[in-house]
Amino acid sequence: MFSINETHRFFAPQLDVPLRLLLGPGPSNAHPRVLQAIAMPQIGHLDPAFIQVMNDIQEMLRYAWQTDNPFTLPVSGTGSAAMEAAIANLVEPGDVVLIGVIGYFGERLVEMASRYGADVRRMDKPWGEVFTLDEISAGVETHRPTLLGLVHAETSTGALQPMDGVGDLCRAHDCLLLIDTVTSLGTTPIFLDEWGVDAAYSCSQKGLSCPPGASPFTLGERALAKLHGRRTKVANWYLDMSILSQYWDGKTRSYHHTAPINSMYAVREGLRLVVEEGLAERWARHQANAQRLWDGLTELDLACHVNDPAHRIPALTTVRVPAGIDARDTAVRLLNDYNIEIAGGFGPLAGKVWRIGLMGHNSRPENVTLLLAALKEILGR
Amino acid sequence: MFSINETHRFFAPQLDVPLRLLLGPGPSNAHPRVLQAIAMPQIGHLDPAFIQVMNDIQEMLRYAWQTDNPFTLPVSGTGSAAMEAAIANLVEPGDVVLIGVIGYFGERLVEMASRYGADVRRMDKPWGEVFTLDEISAGVETHRPTLLGLVHAETSTGALQPMDGVGDLCRAHDCLLLIDTVTSLGTTPIFLDEWGVDAAYSCSQKGLSCPPGASPFTLGERALAKLHGRRTKVANWYLDMSILSQYWDGKTRSYHHTAPINSMYAVREGLRLVVEEGLAERWARHQANAQRLWDGLTELDLACHVNDPAHRIPALTTVRVPAGIDARDTAVRLLNDYNIEIAGGFGPLAGKVWRIGLMGHNSRPENVTLLLAALKEILGR
Numbered sequence: 001m002f003s004i005n006e007t008h009r010f011f012a013p014q015l016d017v018p019l020r021l022l023l024g025p026g027p028s029n030a031h032p033r034v035l036q037a038i039a040m041p042q043i044g045h046l047d048p049a050f051i052q053v054m055n056d057i058q059e060m061l062r063y064a065w066q067t068d069n070p071f072t073l074p075v076s077g078t079g080s081a082a083m084e085a086a087i088a089n090l091v092e093p094g095d096v097v098l099i100g101v102i103g104y105f106g107e108r109l110v111e112m113a114s115r116y117g118a119d120v121r122r123m124d125k126p127w128g129e130v131f132t133l134d135e136i137s138a139g140v141e142t143h144r145p146t147l148l149g150l151v152h153a154e155t156s157t158g159a160l161q162p163m164d165g166v167g168d169l170c171r172a173h174d175c176l177l178l179i180d181t182v183t184s185l186g187t188t189p190i191f192l193d194e195w196g197v198d199a200a201y202s203c204s205q206k207g208l209s210c211p212p213g214a215s216p217f218t219l220g221e222r223a224l225a226k227l228h229g230r231r232t233k234v235a236n237w238y239l240d241m242s243i244l245s246q247y248w249d250g251k252t253r254s255y256h257h258t259a260p261i262n263s264m265y266a267v268r269e270g271l272r273l274v275v276e277e278g279l280a281e282r283w284a285r286h287q288a289n290a291q292r293l294w295d296g297l298t299e300l301d302l303a304c305h306v307n308d309p310a311h312r313i314p315a316l317t318t319v320r321v322p323a324g325i326d327a328r329d330t331a332v333r334l335l336n337d338y339n340i341e342i343a344g345g346f347g348p349l350a351g352k353v354w355r356i357g358l359m360g361h362n363s364r365p366e367n368v369t370l371l372l373a374a375l376k377e378i379l380g381r
Numbered sequence: 382m383f384s385i386n387e388t389h390r391f392f393a394p395q396l397d398v399p400l401r402l403l404l405g406p407g408p409s410n411a412h413p414r415v416l417q418a419i420a421m422p423q424i425g426h427l428d429p430a431f432i433q434v435m436n437d438i439q440e441m442l443r444y445a446w447q448t449d450n451p452f453t454l455p456v457s458g459t460g461s462a463a464m465e466a467a468i469a470n471l472v473e474p475g476d477v478v479l480i481g482v483i484g485y486f487g488e489r490l491v492e493m494a495s496r497y498g499a500d501v502r503r504m505d506k507p508w509g510e511v512f513t514l515d516e517i518s519a520g521v522e523t524h525r526p527t528l529l530g531l532v533h534a535e536t537s538t539g540a541l542q543p544m545d546g547v548g549d550l551c552r553a554h555d556c557l558l559l560i561d562t563v564t565s566l567g568t569t570p571i572f573l574d575e576w577g578v579d580a581a582y583s584c585s586q587k588g589l590s591c592p593p594g595a596s597p598f599t600l601g602e603r604a605l606a607k608l609h610g611r612r613t614k615v616a617n618w619y620l621d622m623s624i625l626s627q628y629w630d631g632k633t634r635s636y637h638h639t640a641p642i643n644s645m646y647a648v649r650e651g652l653r654l655v656v657e658e659g660l661a662e663r664w665a666r667h668q669a670n671a672q673r674l675w676d677g678l679t680e681l682d683l684a685c686h687v688n689d690p691a692h693r694i695p696a697l698t699t700v701r702v703p704a705g706i707d708a709r710d711t712a713v714r715l716l717n718d719y720n721i722e723i724a725g726g727f728g729p730l731a732g733k734v735w736r737i738g739l740m741g742h743n744s745r746p747e748n749v750t751l752l753l754a755a756l757k758e759i760l761g762r
Contacts, residue, residue, distance in 0.1 A: 002575040004660050008443035012653050015418050015646055018430050027423050027642060037396050038643060039420035042408050042592055044722045049399050062389035076594075077458040077619065080638035084619045112618045194383040203639070211423055211643035213457075213594050236617055237493045238458065238465045255727075257461035258584070261408060262419060262592035263644065265396055272393050279385050341425045346636075 020335070021362070023371055024343035025155045025316055026183070027205035027212055028359040030266070034210050037269035038262045045259045053268055054248065054259075060271035061216050064185060064208075064279070065200065067192040071224060073248045074214035074267050075239065076260050079182045079203030082215035084112055086178050086201050088236040089219070089227050090147055093117030098145035098175075100136065103127050104156035104347055105180055109149045116235055121145065127157045127348045128305045128318065133165045140173050146226075147176040152200075153184035156347065158306050158318035158355065160188065167196020176223055182206065185216060186274055187286045187315035187359055198223040204263070207286075207315060208270035209360035213263035217241075270360070283314075289363045290314035293356065296372040300381045305353045315363065318345065318353040322379075327351050330378055338374045401716070402743070404752055405724035406536045406697055407564070408586035408593055409740040411647070415591050418650035419643045426640045434649055435629065435640075441652035442597050445566060445589075445660070446581065448573040452605060454629045455595035455648050456620065457641050460563045460584030463596035465493055467559050467582050469617040470600070470608050471528055474498030479526035479556075481517065484508050485537035485728055486561055490530045497616055502526065508538045508729045509686045509699065514546045521554050527607075528557040533581075534565035537728065539687050539699030539736065541569065548577020557604055563587065566597060567655050568667045568696035568740055579604040585644070588667075588696060589651035590741035594644035598622075651741070664695075670744045671695035674737065677753040681762045686734045696744065699726065699734040703760075708732050711759055719755045 022029050030038075043050050054073075061072045075082040087109065091097055097118040099109045102125045113120045121143040125131060131139075131150075140148060148170055152161050163179070170177040176198040184190055186207025192200055198220045204210035219227065219241065227234075227242055234240040238257060247256045274282060290312070294304060297319055305318035321327040327344045331354065334340040345353040358367065375381075403410045411419075424431050435454075442453045456463040468490065472478055478499040480490045483506045494501045502524040506512060512520075512531075521529060529551055533542050544560070551558040557579040565571055567588025573581055579601045585591035600608065600622065608615075608623055615621040619638060627635045655663060671693070675685060678700055686699035702708040708725045712735065715721045726734040739748065756762075 001570060002447075002572045005447055005574075006444075007449070008440050009656055009659075010437065010440040010444065011656055012437040012441060012649065015421055015434070015649060017421050017424050017434075017646075018428075019422055020424050020428065022423060022425060024425060027425060027639060030423055030643075035420040035422070038592075039416040040396055040398050041400055041416070042403060042411055042586075043398050043401050044403060044405060044408060045593075046724075047399075047401065047716070047722065053396070053398075056391065056393040059389050059391040060393060063387075063391065066383075066386055068388070077462060078639045078641055081458065081462075081619045084617070108618075115614055115616055115618055189382060191383045193386075205423075205639060205642075211641065212426075212639045213641035213644050233496055235496055236465070237489075237496055238462045258408060258459045258586060258593045260459055260592065260594035260641075260644070261586075262411075262647075263594050263641070265398075266643075268393065268396060272395075275390055275392055278390075335428070341428065343427075 019339060021340045021367060023357050023362060023367060024341045025355045025357050026359065028209060028357055028362045030211050031209040031270065031273055031361040034266050034269045038211060038266040040265050042261050045261060046253065046255060051253060053264055057264060057268050057271060060275050064271060064274050065190055065192045065218060067218055069218045069220050071245065072218040074264065075217045076257065077215060078212040079215045081239065082201035082217045083180065085217050085239040085241065086199050087112040087116055088234050088239050089241045090176060090178065090199060090223055091116045091118045092230055092232050094119060095147065096121060096143055096145045097147045097149065098139055098143045099149045100131055102130055102151060102157060102159055102161065103154035105151045105154055128159055130159050130161045130311050136166055137169055140169055140175060144173065145175050147178055149178045151180040153181065153188060153313040155183045155316055157349065158313050158316050160311050160313045163195045171196055176226060183313055183316050186282065188313060189283050204267050204270060206359045208267065209273065210266040210270040213260050214267050286314040286363045289358050289365060289368055290317060292365060292368045293317055293358060296368065300376060315357060315359045317356045319356060321352055321354060325379065327354060333378050334374055340371060340374060400720060402721045402748060404738050404743060404748060405722045406736045406738050407740065409590060409738055409743045411592050412590040412651065412654055412742040415647050415650045419592060419647040421646050423642050426642060427634065427636060432634060434645055436631065438645060438649050438652060441656050445652060445655050446571055446573045446599060448599055450599045450601050452626065453599040455645065456598045457638065458596060459593040460596045462620065463582035463598045464561065466598050466620040466622065467580050468493040468497055469615050469620050470622045471557060471559065471580060471604055472497045472499045473611055473613050475500060476528065477502060477524055477526045478528045478530065479520055479524045480530045481512055483511055483532060483538060483540055483542065484535035486532045486535055509540055511540050511542045511692050517547055518550055521550055521556060525554065526556050528559055530559045532561040534562065534569060534694045536564045536697055538730065539694055539697050541692050541694045544576045552577055557607060564694055564697050567663065569694060570664050585648050585651060587740045589648065590654065591647040591651040594641050595648050667695040667744045670739050670746060670749055671698060673746060673749045674698055674739060677749060681757060696738060696740045698737045700737060702733055702735060706760065708735060714759050715755055721752060721755060
């Protein structure tokens with residue numbers, strides 16, 4: 001036995017975190033009931049009582065996404081893991097995959113699909129714009145992909161991609177439709193089944209008002225057919241839905257990996273809040289508070305980066321930084337002087353926009369009022 | 382806009398979980414202080430206050446693992462994600478990888494390495510045994526691997542692999558040494574640097590007494606040289622340490638994916654408990670409570686599956702199921718009548734052993750006394 005090295009025996013003080021109002025692109029503040037749920041005592045991941053927790057989550061997720069998909073579950077990681085699960089399971093080497101890139105998360109889909117060996121084609125729009133159905137149709141006609149990936153709510157730009165007609169188009173071309181709903185689930189109208197979406201993913205720390213850690217994922221029949229007909233194994237063991245499904249299928253519940261138990265408690269509570277409020281009311285609340293923000297920004301002579309209000313994500317507004325203002329300085333002052341977190345832009349929008357989130361529990365009139373008043377003070381308007 | 386489908390609007394009741402004593406192979410019960418920490422309000426993953434949380438975790442993890450590795454951090458998933466991170470980052474297609482298989486988790490390393498394109502070679506031992514240094518040496522001489530993967534504490538069998546001399550052997554053959562410490566971190570003597578280990582991973586829900594969700598991972602200099610000298614991109618985006626390192630390096634902190642904030646709070650608190658107790662005391666406590674269990678089992682005329690006590694994991698004991706006893710029935714009665722979770726065996730040990738964990742916070746004399754008394758009642762001994 002060696003002697004113990006005490007060099008790194010660091011006696012950290014008790015955890016003490018600043019009380020931030022998280023009005024950036026996520027994480028958003030967890031609802032107090034969610035924080036109570038996450039602190040409940042653990043049970044085993046194969047305990048019959050946990051199986052009930054899993055069932056509850058699955059059913060409520062179907063409601064939140066408006067889908068009947070039996071294969072609907074949270075992935076054991078944050079939103080990026082759920083995104084990777086979609087690509088890893090639905091893409092085989094050599095598959096032609098078409099990605100609509102309207103911002104960073106489209107770029108990331110391109111990067112992931114390329115790592116899984118896809119023949120990736122892309123359609124691009126300037127950051128802040130969305131595709132028309134004609135543009136998407138032309139892309140699908142040209143590339144004949146096996147999978148079309150679109151970002152429904154592009155968190156890097158604040159743009160909301162209309163989905164009308166895209167599902168029919170994909171079905172007509174025998175192409176799977178995958179959408180990123182990371183910032184839209186629980187905040188913005190989504191009708192996965194009516195839209196003909198075959199696969200989708202999201203996260204827990206935005207519209208569901210949970211800590212990050214377990215991330216919604218769903219596959220419809222056509223996506224499952226692709227998964228079960230693969231010629232190759234999924235190149236990612238942790239996220240392999242062909243084996244993980246045996247844990248979540250409601251029958252075998254056989255061990256794959258240990259689920260993040262307490263994060264599942266949190267997601268369950270976040271979904272209970274969605275169910276209690278009702279989707280219509282929840283979507284209307286997000287829209288109303290977004291409108292309140294947009295109106296207030298106009299009064300401060302600040303402009304939204306996404307011109308058409310119908311193409312703005314109600315839960316995430318990008319605001320143009322006026323000439324002469326340092327975007328980062330404003331965000332730092334909001335954080336240090338008001339305990340409010342907002343974010344800047346990045347990539348082509350670096351220094352050009354702020355990103356303001358009103359997500360889930362945080363989409364409340366008083367938060368809009370506070371943020372606008374703080375911005376007014378800082379900017380001297 | 383479509384009309385909202387209310388079919389899946391399931392009003393789940395308030396979360397109410399049974400109060401289990403988790404004495405299986407994990408998860409183990411979280412310490413109450415950890416459950417308080419996990420329920421603290423969120424801050425952003427780029428908040429300066431969170432960077433301090435990250436630094437604290439990294440430093441305390443170095444202590445727990447006895448390593449100076451700067452690259453020491455928790456992966457944003459459960460233990461299997463940390464295992465996959467090791468393989469994904471250190472294996473390139475065509476690499477000869479040698480895995481020592483003494484149970485299920487060695488099998489899983491074989492499976493993962495094969496998915497990442499390795500030329501996988503294996504050494505096998507019956508479940509419950511460990512390799513001698515001579516056997517490992519012969520394997521390395523024969524296969525000349527670029528990476529040797531060993532399971533330090535094989536959770537499926539209860540066997541503890543001695544590590545003396547393995548690091549020197551690997552260095553002499555220019556081979557990286559990767560070890561699985563999922564069940565040994567925080568419970569059993571580990572000296573990563575003294576052992577010459579190049580990469581290791583663990584989990585949060587066993588020796589660290591946290592919920593599952595963020596999983597320790599470390600790379601030494603030689604492993605980092607392999608990572609930075611790769612000819613190919615890491616085939617897993619979420620776990621790509623070449624980009625994730627820019628978030629954790631203490632300097633750039635650039636965004637890769639949203640970290641599971643509250644799970645990090647939990648890991649920080651679990652590590653504080655390790656630091657406060659001290660490794661020597663913690664390891665001695667686990668050994669003493671294991672001995673108490675082994676003595677009590679002997680009194681009940683029950684035998685440990687791993688013969689040599691020096692090769693038993695103090696935190697996880699496999700017990701042979703006596704003839705005429707249904708292993709599952711006993712576990713179900715413990716769960717239903719005593720709220721105690723233990724596990725059975727699987728694979729070659731299915732129906733043949735029980736697996737009893739005394740991990741972290743749960744390694745306490747009163748838990749041993751209760752379990753032995755309950756077993757005595759159930760088995761009528």
